Amino acid sequence: MTRSDTSPQPLDRIAKVESFIVSIPREVPYLGPLRDGEFINEKGYLIRKGNRSIYPASDMSVLVKITGESGRIGWGETYGIAAPEAVTAIIDNLLAPVLVGRCPSEAMVIWEDLYDLMRVRGFFGGYYVDALAGVDIAVWDLYGKGANLSVAQLLGGARHRTLPAYVSGLPRATLQERCDLAQEWVAKGYRAIKFAAAVSDEGIVAEMAALREAVGAEVDLMVDLHWKFEASEAIRLIRRLEPYNLYFAEAPCQAEDIEGQARVAAGIGVPLALGEEWRTVYEVRPRLMAATCGILQPEIGHTGITQFARIGQMAQAFHKKLIPHASISMGLFMAASLQATAALQRVPYHEYQHSIFDRNLDFTDGDMGCEAGHYRIPTGPGLGVEPNDALLQHVRGLS
The missing domain is CATH 3.20.20.120 (Enolase-like C-terminal domain)
Structure with missing residues (x-):
């Protein structure tokens, strides 16, 4: 048997990457009922006076769907409670095209490669790394499904x-x-x-x-x-x-x-x-x-x-x-x-x-x-x- 015959086979290379915004109504806003002076604005957000932070009146998030060549799907999710459109734009325009063809068994290497894409453009935090987090979770999910192992x-x-x-x-x-x-x-x-x-x-x-x-x-x-x-x-x-x-x-x-x-x-x-x-x-x-x-x-x-x-x-x-x-x-x-x-x-x-x-x-x-x-x-x-x-x-x- 040759060395190539015993080497590990690639695990379901990435064929497609998609992102989606989720919005689910809430009866009571996050952190509880509105206080005096708090209100939901025309875009569906409120500002908590106690910490001056903005929150959505609904539960909002961003899902990531990565499809492998086999049709197997890996799912991810990232923090998307404010202006989730910024996260989906980054995933769809910057990250998705670069991910196609990669093997999910290289999850940590993929994270490093994607992180480097914006090294001189404010990559350190914010929406770019949030977008990367959702993609990363989906890559690990696809990797685990291909290997029949949990992420843990x-x-x-x-x-x-x-x-x-x-x-x-x-x-x-x-x-x-x-x-x-x-x-x-x-x-x-x-x-x-x-x-x-x-x-x-x-x-x-x-x-x-x-x-x-x-x-x-x-x-x-x-x-x-x-x-x-x-x-x-x-x-x-x-x-x-x-x-x-x-x-x-x-x-x-x-x-x-x-x-x-x-x-x-x-x-x-x-x-x-x-x-x-x-x-x-x-x-x-x-x-x-x-x-x-x-x-x-x-x-x-x-x-x-x-x-x-x-x-x-x-x-x-x-x-x-x-x-x-x-x-x-x-x-x-x-x-x-x-x-x-x-x-x-x-x-x-x-x-x-x-x-x-x-x-x-x-x-x-x-x-x-x-x-x-x-x-x-x-x-x-x-x-x-x-x-x-x-x-x-x-x-x-x-x-």
């Missing part, structure tokens, strides 16, 4: 069959209603809850105190500070929250303020959690070198699987914990996040956006779920989930 197996092996979930957000109008909702989650078996400072209308410390009284001493409580504070302000605030046994404080300073983040991390007695906006290890490394945080929160809708895995390895090298972030997803990049997280060590929790995840389970086929405080890692090749007809009905232009 492709990344070296699944360490976890389930992952502890923390409840993210209490989207009710009043503090009493939020405390009641927290108690409901604890009764269902959840042992960690994060509240959003952007909608703490009665005050952040008052909300922390009320929640601690409501859920008892054994539940981990976290706060998302939504980049609202200067470093000294954040230190004073977090110190006031510490007596209530705060588990972590998230995003106290503006994302670009590395010096401020380091000051806060050094000035408080609980872990600082950062990273939902990071897209590559090139953003993570200087922040770890500056000792800005104890917990990393990569969002796979920004990073894709390739960079998520590398960020996870970097976290381990710096002896940090990793608690993945989860935002608006139709279920595909949530499956990718659970798969990639299952291959990592030092993962005490994964974020659980219950108002999004539970409903959107109706849009995918597979055994992914979250019950009694734990995620079920989807089984099956690739991501382990597939979009179903219920989701595809909300997709623009899908044939």
